[in-house]
Amino acid sequence: MITSINKDIMPENWYNVVPDLPEPLAPPRDSKSDFSSINLLNKILPREVLKQEFTFRRYEKIPDEVMEQYQQIGRPTPLIRAKNLEKFLDYNGKIFYKYEGATASGSHKINTAIPQAYYAKNEGVNGVTTETGAGQWGSATALAASLYKLPAQIFMVKISFEQKPLRKIVMNLYNGNVVPSPSNLTEYGRKVLKEHPDTTGTLGIGISEAIEYALDHDYRYMVASVMNVSLTHQSVIGQETKKQLELLGEHADVLIGCVGGGSNFGGFTFPFIPDHPDTEIIATTADEVPKFSRGEYKYDLMDTGGILPEVRMYSLGADFVPPSIYAGGLRYHGASPSLSLLINKGRIKSDEVTQDEVKEAIKIFANTQGVIIAPESGHAVATMLKYIKEHKNDKKTIVVNVSGHGLLDLSIFGDTQ
């Protein structure tokens, strides 16, 4: 187990996969014909974040101030060999898990929230705003904003707002203001509420609300996932993992992570893309949100309201309303363009798991490793369990990214334990 706070494990740069993709990444496209939604990004995102979104730099220096905050919130996170799980599964290979639940906000989300808030603060804006599904991104945004003394307005998908009241308290503790989305705070929210008063909300609606709020209040929008810049920031996960494996003298044969928009997955796996051509990489989604198997690889809206540009990605359609699954973070209709391209070209495989498989995986992980993982991460572990079943005698080294803890998601076991 490597839990050292040794700075050597932490990378000095973020890694951007774009220059190493097997084919050109299709550029974003304006979603409306009469104005440029790409140009509009200048008013929505901090300038430096926007620059990083479109950069082709393979490495982007992590500012010292961000590095300092990374250490404050618990980076580097541990890479742990799951020996108890290996024994339980009678597996002759090795299982490691990278534990992003060890950060202060309890998930990987803080890795990009900190730099985005830092850049927003430097630009002197009024505050930051964003959407959140399960609440992990909202918590990270609220914490990062709090660290830089910025107000944070968070639009939480209504179903999660109702199912996860503790998350709201966490965000409030970090001084974040949280409302269920759709809300009455924006024109778009009011329109959705009028047309669909019983809607449970979606991340797409939340994104549209947050962007409208940013434009109206001189706030900056915080990008949770999908856009390349968030995956670049999350590359600290994969780069640390590589270093930790190297120190242990190990080589990853298989990498597994869960995909909502793709940020924890891309951050975890993309640093392995250039120099680990033989490493098998598997992206897990919820069976109820089968974006890679039943979605189409096409240009589609990132947000339901169509304010942001269209990007080419696997998508179930921006108006897709997923069932109320446990993992709010996996309900998004699409996936990051770079991840979608790598799936489309066959470099990354995909898997889907059911809610029952996820609950079982969470239980097994808790009983063997003692860690209660987030339902989103439960998807990755469920895929790993399936993989081991199918490759029992292969003696592979499997590394799974546990993107967050599930201590605020225990209600999923409430009725069935």
Place this chain on the structure above:
Amino acid sequence: MKNLIPYFTLGYPDNQTLMKFLRIMPVNKINYLEFGFPSNDPRYDGPTIRETHKIGNKNFNDNLYKDLFSYFHKNRIKMYSLSYYSDIKPKFNEFIDYLKSRSFSGIIIPDLIIDYYSEAKDTINYLNKNGFEYIPFFSPATPDKIIIDISKLTDSWIYYGLQPSTGIDIPYELDYTTERINSLLPGREITYGFGIKTEEDIKSLMKSGGSGVAIGSYLEKMLAKNDESGFLEYINRIRGALDA
């Protein structure tokens, strides 16, 4: 002499206005001309150029431009077509024959390596075989390996878009951008386009080894305003910046 490449969408704002501006074009100040053949889906263009395609689609009449194409050819101004593969793919060979018959020297296909990468090599080889220049179009999002591999298939100049779409203003690092493309393609003729506005931009690009610039959105706005003197003054200014 650095290359100045004005861009026009054929048929915009209407055939008569475009032809009027082409006739007053000072041929001693420009090197190549880039003509956008109106597209049904100019997906990688910004709002200004998109609008020109929409209008050009309604107006464009090839017969009207025959003499002008011939005039530029006689004046040794190379002409290049900007065409989307999604439009020309069904009758690609015929379209190339047509361009040759109008004395065009080559073609820029912005969506070829993005949307039809698997067909790119054969398409470029076909153009090479037919003595028609293929101008590789790259952007900051083009991976290093693709830039190198595609460039090897042709000897022509390179079109490097600085922005994700035409007429867009996303912050970027000009020095690093030019360093990157120069290091990937040493000694190659690089023309920059997409979002170039100021003379300072142009001077910096040329200082870093650029071989020219393509100007589109800004000129189209002048055509829409029928601003002949502004147009000529702008061409002069850009020429000056290129030669500075």
